[in-house]
Amino acid sequence: MSEETTYDERARDHLGFSRWWLVVAAALAMAVVSPYQYVWSSIEGPMAADLDIPLTQLGLVFTLFVIVQSGSQFPVGWWRDRHGPRLLTFLAAGLAGGAYYLLSYATAVWQLYLLYSVGALGVGIVYTISVNTALKWFPDRKGFTTGVGTMAFAGGAAFFVPYVRANATTGAYDAVLQNMGLVIGIAILVAAVVLRDPPQSWYDARKADQVTAAEADGGDTARDYHWRTMLGTWQFWLMYGMFVAVSGAGLMLTAKIVSFAQAMQLDAVTATASATLLPVAGGIGRLVLGELSDRLNRRLAMAASFSLCGLGLFAVVGFSQTGTTVGFLAAVVLATFFWSPQYTLFPSLVADYYGESNSSANYALLYSGKMWGGVFGGAVAAWVVTQVGWSLTFQLGGVLALLSGIAALALRDPGPATNQSNHATPAVSDD
Structure with a gap:
């Protein structure tokens, strides 16, 4: 009997349906x-016009989103590991759906700041619960299943963008926000009914499998790291630095590709196409690299992916300087395809190294690096552009990605967790 068949049958015994x-x-x-991150650029213009304010006053909205969405991961993950996902997911439905709906009634900038931050908390809840549902129930397919979830986050916006761009005009975008808020809230409620965590017996069986496999190989036994113990390993801090660097390079590309194309005197069609290709390439990259990392060495997959992302950023600059439109778009796809899988590869490797039962809190600590990556990709990159220009700024992003790829080669399995005094109790399924 294959490992996948074994886990499928165990999960069906617990759930009563397929995992x-x-x-x-x-x-x-x-x-x-996903519209919170990927559709904002399509609605900020009509919002600014309707409120009769400069567009620059809305710049803080997206920064607050990144900070709250990333910063909420650890407390959400800590709670989820102990109490399960269901109550949190119901809360997320109200926060994410309700905030998007209420954006249509905002009459002042501070209200936009507040509502988008509230919605970001809901997005943070959904993100950590979704990623770690895959890690907890699919120890045999971590990369692929986290790839499915993170691909949905990257690519889901493709279903919303045409509707938003066709209808989100000054004086009329309020109906768009209300309709999308309802869709967001209802869909998350549906997910909340289905989602649950494994019972203690699932983790016990998983640990027994690890011990058996380790004894057969003559290696280490099972691991189950608490977050405090994880912070004492050098592997975590190396991964944290890598996460900040790669996310900084990728978020810079995501946030500034249109401005970069315009600054390099590429035509408007090329600039728009580059922005359209970003979420598509990112979504596919997460799924493909996630699946490959399950079949190959995950550490080497990470090294190759980040290194190719860096080379892609250098190619973006090179083709833009020569005005080669097809090459420029291909380079954007290449860089994004190999950057975006960080959100699949890192959670999978954290679960490989530190176990699944505390994966929500453990990966959340690593994911907090997105905050610093967002600072670099936004404010810092904007300042660097004023000092050295667009080309050198994007090349700096390429250097960061390449360094992360090289650093991945130094990663090693920390081995079993020993002498821990602070074990978390896995959540009891909150049916």
Whole structure:
């Protein structure tokens, strides 16, 4: 009997249905919250015009989103590991759906700041629950299943963008926000009904499998790291630095590709096409690299992916300088395809190194690096552009990605967790 068949049968015994429905539910929730990150650029213009304010006054909205969405991961993950995902997911439905709906009634900038931050908390809940649902229920397919969820977050916006761009005009975008808020809230409620965590017996069986495999190989026994113990390993801090560097390079590309194309005197069609290709390439990259990392060495997959992202950024600059439109777009796809899988590869490697039972809190600490990556990709990159220009700024992003790829080669399994005094109790399924 294969490992996958064994886990499928164990999960069905606990759930009463296929564990793949949990992935579907998680992906649904991730897809509907994606507009917070990927549709904002399409609605900020009409909002600024309707409120009669300069567009620059809305710049803080997206920064607050990144900070709250990333910063909420650890407390959410800590709670989820102990109490399960269901109550949190119900809360997320109200926060993410309700905040998007209420944006249509905002009459002042501070209200936009507040509502987008509230919605970001809901997005943070959905993100950590969805990613870690895959890690907890699919120890045999970590890369692929986290890839499905994170692909939905990257690519889900593709279903919303045409509707938003066709209808989000000055004086009329309020109906768009209300309709999308309802869709977001209802879809997350549906996911909340399905999502749950494994019982203690699931983790016990998983640990027994690890011990058996380790004894057969003559290696280490099972690991179950608490977050405090994880922070004492050098592997975590190396991964944290890598996460900040790669996310900084990728978020810079995501946030500034249109401005870069315009500054390099590429035509408007090329600039728009580059922005359209970003979420598509990112979504596919997460799924493909996630699946490959399950079949190959995950550390080497990470090294190759980040190194190719860096080379892609150098190619973006090179083709833009020569005005080669097709090459420029291909380079954007290459860089994004190999950057975006960080959100699949890192959670999978954290679960490989530190176990699944505390994966929500453990990965959340690593994911907090997105805050610093966002600072670099936004404010710092904007300042660097004023000092050295667009080309050198994007090349700096390429250097950061390449360094992360090289650093991945130094990673090593920390081995079993020993002498821990602070074990978390895995959540009891909150049916």
